[in-house]
Structure formats: C-alpha cells, structure tokens
Amino acid sequence: MTQRHIPSREDIGRVLGGVIGAQAGEDVAVESCRVEGERLLVTLSVPQALAARMGDIAPRLESVLASAFPGWQPRVVLTAHRTTTATAPPSRASGGGHRPLGGVGHPEAADAPLLPGVKAVIAVASGKGGVGKSTTAVNLAAGLALEGLSVGLMDADVHGPSLPRMLGIKAKPEVRDGKLIPLEACGLKAMSIGMMVDEEQAMIWRGPMVMGAIGQLLGDVEWGALDVLVIDMPPGTGDAQLTLAKKGVLGGAIIVSTPQDIALLDARRGIAMFGKTNVPVLGIVENMSYFCCPNCHHRTELFGHGGARDEARKLDVPFLGEIPLLADIRMSADAGRPLVIAAPDSEGAQAYRGLARTVAGTLRRLPGR
Numbered sequence: 145m146t147q148r149h150i151p152s153r154e155d156i157g158r159v160l161g162g163v164i165g166a167q168a169g170e171d172v173a174v175e176s177c178r179v180e181g182e183r184l185l186v187t188l189s190v191p192q193a194l195a196a197r198m199g200d201i202a203p204r205l206e207s208v209l210a211s212a213f214p215g216w217q218p219r220v221v222l223t224a225h226r227t228t229t230a231t232a233p234p235s236r237a238s239g240g241g242h243r244p245l246g247g248v249g250h251p252e253a254a255d256a257p258l259l260p261g262v263k264a265v266i267a268v269a270s271g272k273g274g275v276g277k278s279t280t281a282v283n284l285a286a287g288l289a290l291e292g293l294s295v296g297l298m299d300a301d302v303h304g305p306s307l308p309r310m311l312g313i314k315a316k317p318e319v320r321d322g323k324l325i326p327l328e329a330c331g332l333k334a335m336s337i338g339m340m341v342d343e344e345q346a347m348i349w350r351g352p353m354v355m356g357a358i359g360q361l362l363g364d365v366e367w368g369a370l371d372v373l374v375i376d377m378p379p380g381t382g383d384a385q386l387t388l389a390k391k392g393v394l395g396g397a398i399i400v401s402t403p404q405d406i407a408l409l410d411a412r413r414g415i416a417m418f419g420k421t422n423v424p425v426l427g428i429v430e431n432m433s434y435f436c437c438p439n440c441h442h443r444t445e446l447f448g449h450g451g452a453r454d455e456a457r458k459l460d461v462p463f464l465g466e467i468p469l470l471a472d473i474r475m476s477a478d479a480g481r482p483l484v485i486a487a488p489d490s491e492g493a494q495a496y497r498g499l500a501r502t503v504a505g506t507l508r509r510l511p512g513r
Contacts, residue, residue, distance in 0.1 A: 149213070150179055151177065151184065151209075151212075151213050151216075152177065153174045153176070153177050155213075156174050156177055156186055156209065157173075157174045159208060159209060159212045159213075160174070160188075160205055160208065160209070173188065173189045174186065174187075174188060174189075175187040175188060175189040182215075182216065182217050183216070183217045183218075183219055184209065184213065184216040184217065184218045184219070185219050185221070186205075186209070186218060186219065186220050186221070187220075187221045188205075188220060188221070202220045202221070205218075205220045206218045206219060206220050258362050258363050258391060258393055259362060259367060259373065259393055261367060261368050261369040261370060262296070262367055262369075262370045262372070262373045263370065263371050263372065264371065264372045264373070264395045264396075264507050264510050265372070265373045265375065265393045265394050265395050266372060266373075266374055266375070266394070266395055266396050266397065266398060266426065266503070266507070267300075267375045267377050267385075267388065267394055267396075267397040267398070267423070268280060268281035268284065268374060268375065268376055268377060268397075268398050268400060269377040269379075269385065269397050269398070269399055269400070269414050269418075270377075270379050270399065270400045270401060270407075270410070270411065270414065271379065271380065271399070271401065271407065271409070271410025271411040271412065271413050271414040273304075273379035273380075274379075275379075275400055275401055275402050275407055275431055275432070276400060276402075276431040276432060276467070276473075277376065277377070277379065277400040277431075278299075278301070278306050278307070278310065278376050279310070279431075279473060279474075279477050280400045280429060280431055280467065280496075280499075281297070281374055281375075281376035282297065282307070282310045282311065282376070282477070282482050283473075283482045283483055283484050283493075283496040283499075283500075284374060284398075284496065284499055284500055284503060285297040285332055285374040285482075286330050286331060286332060286482040286484045286485055286496075287482075287484045287496050287497050287499065287500025287501075288371075288372060288374070288500045288503065288504055289330070289331035289332055290331070290484060290485075290497065290500065291500055291501060291504045293371040293372055293504065293507075294369065294370050294371045294372075295331070295332050295333070295370065295371065295372055295373075295374060296326060296332065296333040296334070296335075296367050296370045296372070296373040296374070297311075297332045297333070297334045297335075297373075297374050297375075297376065298334075298335050298336070298361055298362075298365075298373060298374070298375045298376065299334075299335070299336030299337065299338060299361075299376050300358055300361065300375050300376060300377050300378060300384045300388065301376060301377065301378035301379075301384070302337050302357050302358070302378070302384065304378065305336045305337050305338030305339075306338070306376075307334060307336040307338060307339075307376060308336055308338045308339050309338075309477075309478075309480060310477050310480060310482070311329040311330055311332070311334055311480055311481075311482075312329060312330075312479070312480025312481060313327050313329050313334065313336075313339060313480075315327055315339075316339060316340060317335065317339055317340070320366065321366075322364075323364060323365060323366035324360075324364055324365045324366065325365075325366055326365060326366070326367060327339060330481065330482055330485055331485075333367065333368070333370070335361055335365050335367075336361075337357055337361070358383075358384050358387045358388060359387065359391070362388075362391065362393065371507070372507055375388065375394075377397075380410075380414075385414075385417060385418075386421070389417075389418070389421035389422075389423050390421070394423045395424070395507075395510045396423065396424040396425065396426040396506070396510065397414075397418045397423050397424070397425050397426060398425075398426050398427055398428075398429060398464065398503070399411050399414055399415055399425060399427070399428045399429070399461075400428075400429045400431050401428060401429070401430065401431065401451075401452050401455070402430070402431055402432045402433075402447045402451075402452075403430055403432075403433060403445070403447045403449050403450060403451035403452055404447040404451065405451065407447075407451075408451050408452065408455050411428065411452070411455065412455065412459070415428075415459060415461065425459075425461045426461075426462065426464070426503070426506050427456065427461055427462035427463060427464035427502075427506070428452045428453075428455060428456045428461060428462075428463055428464060429452065429464045429465060429466075429467060429499060430450075430451070430452030430453060430463075430465070430466045430467065431467045431469075432446070432447055432467070432468075432469040433445075433449060433452075433466035433467060433468055433469070434446070434449055434466070434468055434469065435468065435469040435470075436468060436470075436491070438471070446469065452466075453466075462506075464499055464502050464503065465495065465498055465499045465502060466495065467492065467495045467496065467499070468491060468492060468495060470490075470491065470492045472486075472487055472490055472492060473492045482496075483496060484496050484497055484500075
C-alpha cells in the first residue's frame with residue numbers, strides 16, 4: 145500500500161495562499177496541521193478585524209485542500225488568536241464542512257430548529273464577575289439531576305470557560321453525524337468551548353465570533369432529550385446574553401448576586417436587560433450570603449446580608465434562597481465535583497438542593513411544560 149504524503153504547514157500555506165490572499169493578504173497564518181485517521185485538521189490564525197467577513201470561507205478552503213491532497217478529508221478551523229498549541233475542534237462529516245469555531249455568517253443555521261428535544265432552557269447569569277455564578281450553575285444543574293430531571297449544562301462563557309475544570313472533564317467531545325456529542329459527568333450532559341482548547345489558551349474573540357460560537361454550542365451539539373438545559377452565562381450584558389435572548393430559546397433567567405450594594409447594582413442591570421429582551425427572570429439567588437466559622441460557628445455577614453432578598457422584593461421577582469460562603473464549596477469546585485455530589489449532607493449542599501427544588505417547581509410552571 146502506498147503511503148500518503150502528509151502535507152506540511154508550508155505545503156498548506158502554498159495551496160491556500162491564492163484563495164485567502166485576496167481577502168487577507170499575509171495576515172492569515174497556518175497555525176497548526178495534524179492528522180487524525182483520514183482527517184487533516186488545519187488551524188488558521190485570523191486577525192480579529194477579518195474574522196467576521198471570513199467566517200464562511202472554511203468550506204471553500206476544505207474543498208481546495210481536498211483537491212490538492214487526494215485521500216485526505218480536510219477540516220479547517222479559523223481562530224482569532226495566535227498560538228502554537230491550538231487544538232482543532234471536532235468537525236462535521238465530509239460533504240459540507242464544519243463551521244469554524246466562532247464562525248459567523250450562516251443564515252441557514254438561524255432558520256433551523258434549535259434544541260428540539262429540550263423542554264426548558266434557563267440561564268444562570270450575573271451582572272458582574274466573581275459572585276459565584278458558575279459554581280451556582282454547576283451545583284444547581286447537579287441538584288436538578290438529583291431531583292430526577294435529565295439535565296444538560298452549557299458553558300456560554302467563551303472568554304473564560306470554567307465548566308471542564310468544575311466537572312473534572314479532560315476529554316474532548318466526539319462528532320457523530322455532524323454533531324458534537326456532549327460529555328457526561330456528575331449525571332449531566334455538558335458542553336463548553338473549554339473542552340476544545342487548551343486550558344491556558346486565551347480566546348481573544350470579538351462580538352461576531354462570540355455570537356457564532358454560542359450558536360454552535362446550541363445548534364451543533366446533540367443535546368438529545370432533556371428536561372432542562374442550564375446555561376452558565378458570562379458576567380455582564382454583552383454579546384452572549386443578547387445572542388441567546390434573540391434566538392428565543394430561553395425560558396427564563398436566574399440572577400446570582402452577593403448581598404453587596406455594588407453587586408446588586410450590576411444585577412439590576414442584568415435584570416433590566418432580560419426584561420428588554422422578553423426573557424422572564426425566574427428569581428434572584430443571594431450567594432456568599434454569610435460566613436460561618438467552622439471552629440466556633442460564629443456567623444459573619446462579610447458582604448452584608450439580605451440585599452438580594454430586598455432587591456427581589458423591590459423588583460417584584462422571586463427570591464430563590466441564600467447560599468453561604470464556605471470553604472468546601474470552593475474546594476469541591478477546584479476538585480471537579482459539585483458539592484451536592486461530593487458532600488451531599490453538608491450545609492452548602494443542602495442550600496443548593498433547596499435551590500434546585502425551588503427551581504424544579506418553577507420549571508413545571510413554565511409554558512410548554
């Protein structure tokens with residue numbers, strides 16, 4: 145059997161030069177090239193300014209490479225950063241190509257039904273970072289699974305994905321019939337951009353690529369039949385939030401805040417954003433509500449107390465409960481096991497279980513349930 149020639153980065157650069165030169169000149173670099181079975185995985189580094197208008201070029205580049213290197217099934221990924229350790233995400237089966245990670249400009253995808261087997265989608269959001277939103281989302285999702293629901297967990301924080309670490313996931317997702325298969329951990333189906341890139345890799349993306357990546361996490365993932373998909377949102381009111389709101393998939397949003405006035409100010413902005421996009425706010429969670437000394441059991445309200453409850457009353461939205469500030473919550477997250485599973489009888493786990501039971505009851509009352 146004749147051994148096939150494995151193209152080098154230089155070979156690929158020469159072949160693609162004429163195709164991409166008209167759009168990008170010398171600004172697009174062949175970042176990496178590797179072989180997986182019959183597939184030739186090529187990563188191109190694209191300047192941010194060109195990312196939006198080059199989102200549709202990947203299928204064309206794949207066709208050119210297939211003609212130049214017979215016997216290979218090329219897959220091209222565009223990234224808006226330069227790194228020598230970029231990992232190409234799994235690709236669609238041959239015959240149409242795979243949208244680049246963070247690719248944009250695919251109107252046909254916008255018309256396709258999203259999440260046909262998912263009964264409800266809820267966002268866990270916060271007005272600012274550092275309030276424990278992701279930890280709350282993971283423990284809420286795991287708590288809902290313990291209530292007997294089939295649960296998916298999607299990490300929409302493209303710039304700072306933490307879901308793989310918090311669930312102890314190190315594997316890469318597979319592709320079947322052109323769909324990414326969620327990885328399963330702690331009774332959840334999970335998907336994150338962080339599963340497709342190195343943990344230390346910075347995702348230096350602007351709006352169009354962020355919105356493209358969010359669309360892929362929804363439409364290009366085989367979520368299957370779920371009672372609820374929990375989406376861990378990035379902090380703030382940016383592109384990811386607006387993309388999900390405009391796609392019309394959100395059945396509601398849960399706002400996480402500390403009792404501190406500054407955090408509540410930003411939480412108020414988040415609630416206003418969901419209101420303007422017609423996404424119901426299912427309630428507010430007060431995280432880091434109090435600290436209880438493990439030795440003397442003295443309770444200290446480090447960030448104040450009751451601020452989120454008062455805010456919920458002012459805004460006429462449900463108050464969903466208090467989560468204490470505990471070391472074992474942090475340690476379980478770092479260890480890759482939600483506290484509700486790692487220490488189910490602990491004070492923190494019981495607080496999360498109470499939150500999950502409240503949210504489960506709310507889900508049953510959502511339209512379409």
